[in-house]
Amino acid sequence: MVLAGCGTAADSEEPVADAAQDESLLAEHGLQGLDAREIVDHLDSLAAVDRPVDLMASVRAEELVLTDATADVALDMPEDVFYLAVAPYVAQTHECYFHSLTTCQGELVEQDVQVRVTDESTGQVLVDEVRTTFENGFVGLWVPRGAAGTVEVSYDGKSGVVEYTTGADSATCVTTLQLT
Template identity: 50%
Template sequence: MKRAAIITATLALTLTGCSTVDSESTATGTESQADFLAAHDLGGMEGAEMIDHLDQMPVSQRPTDLLASVRTDELVLSDNDDDVVVDLPENQTYVSIAPYVTQTHDCFYHSLTTCLGELGNENIQVTITDETTGEVLVDEETATFDNGFVGFWLPDEATGTIEITHEGRTGVTEFSTTDDGATCVTDLRLT
């Protein structure tokens, strides 16, 4: 028995030493990152596509073994075993907004797999204005996703207001896409 354990351990060390690994992939982490993304059905997607895919996914189909946190310039993905950081488009920040009437939650970095807003699949009118330039960045009728949020890619370094109207109620709040700005807006109450 002891001899079988020694032979097994030696064989394992020999096989590990003989395996071929692309040293460039290992150094940059691209091989393990690709495996991680493929395991979570995100392979072949850019960061912005991953965000759009996960945020718009029906709540009942969301992965329960993946956390996905949107930062101003990167997407942080993690499961029980690994963490992966994916760069986001330059000069843009994803801001996700959950308008509410009676209930909300505190949030700073939007979690694509766990954040839930009150008003899922509701038609809303959204106007987002840059206070510095006065430019209207978004002015459209849209619907919240199944998770109660609606997301927009906004220019970096912008500050201003978000106004949402839903069934005769309107709410306004501030936003910022500076480095210390929130990607999750949950303080827009409709009154």
């Protein structure tokens, strides 16, 4: 299995599991003892210079897939929450479906953005706060599974909105939120 850059919906081949290789891969990258949520939070927030160049980490709806030159590891994502990586942009974006924690790069690096996430079925506001984008230009959001709604972002007098879903086949990488 090869993961390059951002992932597409077609990149859903199942990795082959081997417990010894799994532990070795996790240990080699300082991730042993961490669950999928902890690894996602750790890798997405790393500075560019600290990102492992020999590790691909793809966030899928149901699993986190880690791949290096020697092994593939798939860890179950939490059952109750879904990771949604959002890269708001003004002028430049890229296509993506499955967020790559080690290679996806958004335009707005370390910028304060107002984020509002709403669940359309309940009307509940899940997030309404200022967040600082990571060095990769993304804001990482843990939202309930089985939800659908909108993500609104405001930045520097500009704003935009995009719809999201958190089902088994949903995208984990949102790169279509243009701020105008």
